[in-house]
Structures are given as C-alpha cells and as structure tokens.
Amino acid sequence: MRHILIVILILFAGAIAVSGLFFVIKAAYLAEQGIDLTQPPKLESCADAVTINVGSDNAIRISDIVIEDVELGQVLNELKTEHANQCLFFKFHELADYGTYSEIIKVAEESGLSWNLVITSD
Numbered sequence: 001m002r003h004i005l006i007v008i009l010i011l012f013a014g015a016i017a018v019s020g021l022f023f024v025i026k027a028a029y030l031a032e033q034g035i036d037l038t039q040p041p042k043l044e045s046c047a048d049a050v051t052i053n054v055g056s057d058n059a060i061r062i063s064d065i066v067i068e069d070v071e072l073g074q075v076l077n078e079l080k081t082e083h084a085n086q087c088l089f090f091k092f093h094e095l096a097d098y099g100t101y102s103e104i105i106k107v108a109e110e111s112g113l114s115w116n117l118v119i120t121s122d
Contacts, residue, residue: 002020048087050087053091069103076107076113079113088111088115090115090117092119093120
C-alpha cells in the first residue's frame with residue numbers, strides 16, 4: 001500500500017512539474033502590446049497652432065466642429081496648404097479609445113506638420 005501511495009505521489013508531482021514547465025515556456029512566447037511611449041516631435045517655429053480635441057466619446061473636434069476620423073487627414077492637408085508653418089496640438093481624453101489614439105498619431109505623422117499631444121482627464 002505504501003509503495004502505491006509513493007508511486008501516485010511521484011506521478012502527481014511529475015504532472016505538476018510538467019505543467020509548470022509548460023506555463024513557463026508558453027509565457028515566454030506571449031506577445032504583449034502596449035502604448036508607444038516615444039516622445040512626439042517637438043513643436044518647431046509655428047505661425048499658429050490648431051488645437052484638435054478628442055473627447056471621451058471619441059469625437060474629434062476642431063474649434064467645436066466635429067470631424068469624422070476619415071476626414072482628419074484631408075483637413076490636415078488643407079491646413080498644410082493654407083499655412084506651411086502650421087502646428088498641431090492634440091488634446092486627447094484619457095477615456096477615449098486606443099484605436100482612435102493610434103489612428104490620430106498615424107494621420108499626424110503622415111501630415112508632415114509639427115505636432116504635439118497631451119492626454120487630459122477633463
């Protein structure tokens with residue numbers, strides 16, 4: 001009887017060791033995604049700056065006019081043709097979606113304009 005208990009105990013300990021090893025191996029291959037924390041380009045000399053607000057409802061506003069996210073690139077290109085020294089200042093609410101954040105960063109980088117971004121809680 002004692003030998004059977006020892007064998008069962010060894011098998012149980014072996015199963016725990018193998019599952020722990022599997023967890024360690026599996027955890028090493030998990031690809032985690034996070035927010036890019038690289039600093040945006042510094043605002044250079046600007047004729048004037050346009051503030052673009054993104055609220056907690058993910059609405060993009062320029063001077064209280066709501067702009068669809070697909071129109072933002074077009075609006076920025078129009079601003080660029082009007083004023084070559086235009087700078088962008090993005091105020092992004094902390095409760096807005098990450099997808100909206102990443103799309104705005106992409107459009108801002110493609111615009112060729114100087115820009116800066118701040119995340120707010122109001």
